[in-house]
Amino acid sequence: MDGERDARIAKILSAAVAAPSGDNSQPWRFVFRAPNTIEFHAIPEKDNALFNLDGSGTFFALGAALENAILEAKALGFEPEVVYRGEGSLVAALVLREGGMLSGAERELQQAIPLRHTNRKAYKKVPLTEDDQRALLAAAEGANGASLSLLEDAGVMAPISRALTTMEETALGNKPLHALFFGSIFWSKERNDAGEHGLYVYTLELPPPARLFFKALRHWSVAKAFAKIGFPKMVAAINAKQNASASAFGVITVDRFDRARYVEAGRLLERVWLAAAARGMSLQIVTGLLFLARTLEQEAPAGFSEEERALVREAYARIRKNLGSAEEPFLIFRVGYAEAPTAVSFRKPPVIAYAD
Ligand SMILES: Cc1cc2nc3c(=O)[nH]c(=O)nc-3n(C[C@H](O)[C@H](O)[C@H](O)COP(=O)(O)O)c2cc1C
Structure with missing residues (x-):
């Protein structure tokens, strides 16, 4: 175990699981494969089949989680490379190399990860600026x-x-x-x-x-x-x-x-x-x-x-x-544009399996 490395991985995956998923199903699991790869696996059974043709809802949620993870990895100084997989539970592997950083626009997005929530209130009927x-x-x-x-x-x-x-x-x-x-x-x-x-x-x-x-x-x-x-x-x-x-x-x-x-x-x-x-x-x-x-x-x-x-x-x-x-x-x-939501949903902490 490497304490500093594990703390960074935990941060990346906490950002990942803040992503939206259908009914907050959180249809993901993660494997850290030494020396530097986080695998994003899908669990389509967590989403209801009526709303998940071809795993569309599950893979969509995995994409959102991957985006958060990429932003967070860059914020932590990594240059992440995404390797997609077309079949099986493994959707994508995030290979982490040192030396990355966020652009100004990306930093704005990364800082908004904890602020993003669904808002089901009535909105103010005004045009977008x-x-x-x-x-x-x-x-x-x-x-x-x-x-x-x-x-x-x-x-x-x-x-x-x-x-x-x-x-x-x-x-x-x-x-x-x-x-x-x-x-x-x-x-x-x-x-x-x-x-x-x-x-x-x-x-x-x-x-x-x-x-x-x-x-x-x-x-x-x-x-x-x-x-x-x-x-x-x-x-x-x-x-x-x-x-x-x-x-x-x-x-x-x-x-x-x-x-x-x-x-x-x-x-x-x-x-x-x-x-x-x-x-x-x-x-x-x-x-x-x-x-x-x-x-x-x-x-x-x-x-x-x-x-x-x-x-x-x-x-x-x-x-x-x-x-x-x-x-x-x-x-x-x-x-x-709307008032803040009355309540927001939370997440289970990410479960991370470690593999060689
Ligand atoms: C594929 C997909 C479909 C969704 N469909 C709806 C929907 O039709 N109506 C709705 O209110 N929320 C929908 N959601 C939002 C989720 O319910 C929401 O992301 C989840 O409960 C977590 O809440 P949060 O977005 O506030 O973090 C959907 C999310 C995903 C990923």
Whole structure:
């Protein structure tokens, strides 16, 4: 054991695990291979299969973690080299050599790693400043086969926002999705402080009366009764309005739907999110519908009626039509200006295996 080396590796991996992951699933593990390599391994089973076609959600999260690790390694004086792997659990190896340093722009991103959190509040309905818009786009530059566009036209954002909340509309009326959604939410501060997988209810930013009602909705019999009187549609309409209060939607596209591009898209989003955090901006990924639509289309899982499949398919088609581009969106987020989140999620400390 080498104390100083181990302390630096621990710092790099603490930064890595601060990355976003679906429902805070933290689908990663790490191996330090002497003399100087950190391996990033994926655990796709930690993410729910309905939202993880081809491991897309898992590899995306690994990309975000890798980006944080690269920034932190440079801050510690390393010149990291990334070696990607196309199959198996090993996604990338980070080879650390002495002699690196952060550029000014990278330092701004690295310092924002602890400041980056999901913010699910309503945002202030104001346009992006030109400077902020430029900074977000600049952070997305240079990605290999993944790119970002910002959508700021309220007339286009509104229908896309409503199509995206077809996610909630479906989840509140479908038994397997309902079980999955409520199964991922917890009410315990202790569990959140311990960095457990799942969503702490206060991070959902429900208004207090809705929070009480939400507890009752955990029971499928209650949700089902409310679904019969159109409750899911009502929630979807309210959430769509709230999401469209953002200054912009960010749309990430990839030139191929494969593992390398999911990782690249994750790296891109992490840089953009850090740039946003550094500027005091707020961001929320709002992409469940896109991920679910691709799974339903390609894997036809059981538990969905033809009507539900059609609802999701049509919402996906509406998003594509309103985007008006030939390119399929991989992931959508909203970005803008808001009060700080009521609560943020924490992480399990990274587990590091040591190997020769
Ligand atoms: C692939 C992926 C998909 C996600 N989808 C959503 C989503 O649809 N809605 C949402 O509110 N958050 C979504 N998230 C954000 C995670 O829930 C969030 O990153 C995680 O709970 C950790 O919280 P933090 O971002 O505050 O660190 C997604 C994250 C990833 C990586």
